[in-house]
Amino acid sequence: MYWYHWTTILALSICISVLFWHFIRLISLGKPKDYSRKSGSITKGVVYSSTKAMVDHKESAYLHIPTYFAGMVYHIGTFVSLFLYVFFLLNILLQISLPPWLVWILVAGLLVSSICGFSLFIKRLLLKPMRNLSNLDDYLSNFLVSLFQLFTLLNLLYSNNIEAIYYIIASLMLLYMTVGKLKHMVYFFAARYHLGFFYGWRNVWPPHKSK
Amino acid sequence: MKKLTKEQIDKALKVLKMPADSKLITHLNACVHCGLCATSCMYFIALQNDKYTPARKVELVASLYRRYCTLTGKIVPKLVNARELDEQMAEEMIDILFGACTMCGRCVKHCSIGVDIAYIVRVGRQMLAAMDLVPATLQATVDAALTTGNNMAIPTEEFVDTIQWMEEELLDEMNDKNARIPLDEKDKHILYTLNPREPKFFPLSISAMAKVFYAAKESWTLSSKMYDVTNYGLFSGNNEHAAVIAQHLYDEVKRLNANTLVLGECGHGSRATRWEGPNYLGMEYDFDVITVVELINDYIRSGRIKLDKSLIKERVTMHDPCHLSRNGGLESELRFALNNSVSDFVEMTPHGFDNFCCGGGGGQLAMSEYNDRRIKIGEIKAEQIRKTGASIVVTPCHNCIDQLMQINHTYKLNVKIKSIAEIVADALVIEK
Numbered sequence: 001m002y003w004y005h006w007t008t009i010l011a012l013s014i015c016i017s018v019l020f021w022h023f024i025r026l027i028s029l030g031k032p033k034d035y036s037r038k039s040g041s042i043t044k045g046v047v048y049s050s051t052k053a054m055v056d057h058k059e060s061a062y063l064h065i066p067t068y069f070a071g072m073v074y075h076i077g078t079f080v081s082l083f084l085y086v087f088f089l090l091n092i093l094l095q096i097s098l099p100p101w102l103v104w105i106l107v108a109g110l111l112v113s114s115i116c117g118f119s120l121f122i123k124r125l126l127l128k129p130m131r132n133l134s135n136l137d138d139y140l141s142n143f144l145v146s147l148f149q150l151f152t153l154l155n156l157l158y159s160n161n162i163e164a165i166y167y168i169i170a171s172l173m174l175l176y177m178t179v180g181k182l183k184h185m186v187y188f189f190a191a192r193y194h195l196g197f198f199y200g201w202r203n204v205w206p207p208h209k210s211k
Numbered sequence: 212m213k214k215l216t217k218e219q220i221d222k223a224l225k226v227l228k229m230p231a232d233s234k235l236i237t238h239l240n241a242c243v244h245c246g247l248c249a250t251s252c253m254y255f256i257a258l259q260n261d262k263y264t265p266a267r268k269v270e271l272v273a274s275l276y277r278r279y280c281t282l283t284g285k286i287v288p289k290l291v292n293a294r295e296l297d298e299q300m301a302e303e304m305i306d307i308l309f310g311a312c313t314m315c316g317r318c319v320k321h322c323s324i325g326v327d328i329a330y331i332v333r334v335g336r337q338m339l340a341a342m343d344l345v346p347a348t349l350q351a352t353v354d355a356a357l358t359t360g361n362n363m364a365i366p367t368e369e370f371v372d373t374i375q376w377m378e379e380e381l382l383d384e385m386n387d388k389n390a391r392i393p394l395d396e397k398d399k400h401i402l403y404t405l406n407p408r409e410p411k412f413f414p415l416s417i418s419a420m421a422k423v424f425y426a427a428k429e430s431w432t433l434s435s436k437m438y439d440v441t442n443y444g445l446f447s448g449n450n451e452h453a454a455v456i457a458q459h460l461y462d463e464v465k466r467l468n469a470n471t472l473v474l475g476e477c478g479h480g481s482r483a484t485r486w487e488g489p490n491y492l493g494m495e496y497d498f499d500v501i502t503v504v505e506l507i508n509d510y511i512r513s514g515r516i517k518l519d520k521s522l523i524k525e526r527v528t529m530h531d532p533c534h535l536s537r538n539g540g541l542e543s544e545l546r547f548a549l550n551n552s553v554s555d556f557v558e559m560t561p562h563g564f565d566n567f568c569c570g571g572g573g574g575q576l577a578m579s580e581y582n583d584r585r586i587k588i589g590e591i592k593a594e595q596i597r598k599t600g601a602s603i604v605v606t607p608c609h610n611c612i613d614q615l616m617q618i619n620h621t622y623k624l625n626v627k628i629k630s631i632a633e634i635v636a637d638a639l640v641i642e643k
């Protein structure tokens with residue numbers, strides 16, 4: 001193992017610890033105490049909130065198809081890259097080689113997702129309403145994650161040459177995840193829960209017909 | 212604006228620093244600034260200015276949270292746009308959180324993450340209320356309710372006169388001495404509540420509901436003092452005031468020993484009483500609280516009232532009050548009532564959960580300084596109505612009715628606006 005392996009393991013540990021701290025803080029603050037008489041089901045509300053509500057007639061999706069599509073692909077690319085990052089680390093010990101067809105599928109997918117990531121970055125930079133909404137954190141987060149995807153792709157192809165740079169970029173991203181908006185990785189799920197709680201309690205979600 | 216004192220700032224920040232549960236920090240940390248919510252908000256659509264993007268409203272509160280409650284915001288505020296709470300910020304918050312949001316919640320479902328934007332706007336208003344910065348016009352409405360028991364400060368004698376006048380009309384129409392509007396009677400099944408706009412401007416909606424009660428042979432009463440279903444504390448952001456107003460109705464149910472509190476036709480009032488009231492008071496209610504729409508539907512389902520929908524031949528559409536449909540779970544109940552009352556019912560596009568606010572919610576009707584914006588955003592509702600081709604618009608909310616009447620006039624829609632009680636009363640078949 002080289003220094004950059006140790007560096008990235010340290011960054012990963014810090015990242016996991018901080019995100020875990022955010023998670024624990026959410027759990028310890030607990031769910032809302034509602035004294036009103038419940039009329040629906042929180043469980044059903046949360047299930048709907050985490051599934052159909054994310055696609056069911058959602059304006060942020062169908063009024064903005066290119067952006068929404070790019071965002072989805074970009075997020076899938078991020079999860080695949082994180083998964084591959086763990087795989088690369090384990091592979092230092094396991095020494096498994098991926099079949100070439102799988103490598104090419106991953107490369108093609110990550111190429112598309114990182115292009116999506118950089119496109120969203122450019123969109124944020126070029127459109128005035130987006131610039132007005134954005135802060136430095138938004139640009140950095142977007143850029144680091146897109147770069148991480150691009151270097152995951154390159155590491156799949158040329159790991160002998162770029163491994164050190166790959167792990168440095170991954171480490172930077174993991175460390176940055178603890179301070180910037182990338183934390184939404186944890187808060188996204190909490191937000192879906194709270195929406196499900198709110199609408200489920202009042203029998204708004206899941207949608208229903210009157211008898 | 213006068214310089215903010217340290218005490219004011221501390222009080223405002225306490226709202227952020229002492230969350231009751233995980234909801235506040237969740238929604239303050241979740242927005243990713245994708246901007247996709249803009250096109251779901253009528254302020255952005257109608258005024259075409261990105262400062263009205265829902266995320267920008269969240270950002271006002273979230274930037275303060277980052278500045279005062281996160282390490283990154285304290286160390287490198289520029290990185291995460293962590294802002295100071297100063298006079299400029301407070302002015303922006305007043306203009307945007309009070310003056311450019313009806314707290315309708317339409318943007319919430321459409322947010323790509325699920326940020327409860329309306330809830331965060333309410334938190335921002337809470338902070339402003341803690342600093343005594345609620346717009347004077349809105350605060351006057353709250354004060355009227357606190358001091359007189361109703362938000363229009365209608366004197367009791369005037370209210371009683373109106374009710375007696377309506378009772379005489381009802382007696383004449385029904386030609387039956389049992390057709391009454393009981394006042395302050397104890398041990399009745401129902402305590403019915405009103406939006407003060409009814410006795411003040413639309414007393415016929417009271418007699419319409421009295422007619423429904425008469426047909427259903429209901430045991431009911433009104434209170435002569437604490438009949439106001441509204442609670443502008445929901446909009447001012449002052450939870451103490453909201454609690455005092457909620458307590459008015461709670462105490463009145465107890466004083467009159469009623470079994471069920473029936474919430475009159477008011478969207479936010481129904482929400483503030485049914486869903487928020489117990490939380491303002493920190494206790495569960497030991498009596499039933501239902502809306503008038505649910506009550507009417509109960510009468511229809513159980514056969515206690517009979518309706519002849521062929522009596523109303525005109526085309527009818529419905530405006531969903533945000534706090535009854537989207538935030539109250541009554542979307543299908545509203546349709547049940549209307550489908551049983553009229554023969555030609557047509558939906559607006561969009562409707563139900565996705566309906567646009569009329570533009571008068573969130574206390575906008577009380578804040579005259581934002582009238583121009585309110586009428587402008589109402590154009591979206593006006594176009595929705597026009598496209599249905601309906602000649603009657605029904606909505607179970609007297610605040611919505613007020614706004615709809617104004618846009619009816621401004622945008623020359625030439626429609627009639629009615630409450631649910633009025634349309635049901637029109638379709639009522641009285642069996643003697």
Ligand code: SF4
Binds near residue numbers: 254264268311317319
């Ligand atoms: S709650 Fe309604 S008015 Fe407020 S930002 Fe959302 S859509 Fe706009």
Ligand code: SF4
Binds near residue numbers: 244247248249265266
């Ligand atoms: S859609 Fe949601 S996550 Fe995106 S900017 Fe709007 S509030 Fe933030």
